[in-house]
């Protein structure tokens with residue numbers, strides 16, 4: 001007679017058998033295609049330089065063929081992405097089957113942010129929000145650093161980011177900031193120049209605390225409901241920091257990543273992508289963008305394809 005325990009035993013064996021078979025099947029498929037199952041991949045379109053701008057409709061289709069499903073744009077200027085009006089660009093992305101999630105853009109004000117130019121900066125973000133809504137973009141990200149020589153400078157930039165975040169949020173778009181390596185410079189109160197990240201083993205004068213990095217000041221001086229951070233993992237390493245520590249320390253603030261290496265992902269051996277993705281997913285974040293610089297190589301499509309293959313083959317992406 002079959003009792004409940006026997007039934008459960010048999011059921012478990014069947015379930016395990018089914019799972020095992022599933023595993024075998026997907027392994028066989030993976031071997032055949034040389035890929036493991038993985039989630040959608042994002043690409044920062046800056047990576048392609050002229051190889052994309054020469055023929056945008058064809059280039060966007062090629063991005064899709066290389067294995068990417070969504071993009072972060074670069075090159076916004078007064079209603080256009082490069083030379084193409086935003087609404088037309090959106091249509092081209094739709095035709096290619098690519099979703100535009102994010103966009104990199106920088107206010108036309110260069111140098112230092114001050115009370116004299118803040119209105120100009122706000123006007124930039126108002127117009128940008130209108131334009132980006134025509135593309136259904138979820139994030140607008142500032143990718144470059146205004147002048148910051150002191151802790152006070154960086155705190156003021158934080159206030160400007162809050163203003164940008166408030167404007168974009170009112171239009172339904174999330175504002176964010178993307179780092180390079182200079183954000184790991186340290187700034188002192190009343191300072192006249194940064195303490196560069198390139199000075200290894202810097203120690204403050206006895207009794208004084210370690211000065212904060214630009215990135216820390218930005219994170220701590222901005223409103224979490226208005227400003228998020230996109231961590232460029234490669235530039236974080238180049239700034240002498242561990243991206244995994246940053247992703248864990250600021251789990252709620254760092255919500256997107258740039259996945260980048262010296263060139264093709266995985267080639268340098270200096271980026272621990274497995275741990276980076278693990279930490280990122282651990283905090284329930286989703287969007288990342290592969291990025292490859294050296295954009296005049298003439299081999300950019302080849303490189304973004306090799307990078308997609310690298311991520312897929314290792315199964316890092318959920």
Ligand code: MG
Pocket residue numbers: 178232258260291
């Ligand atoms: Mg980047």
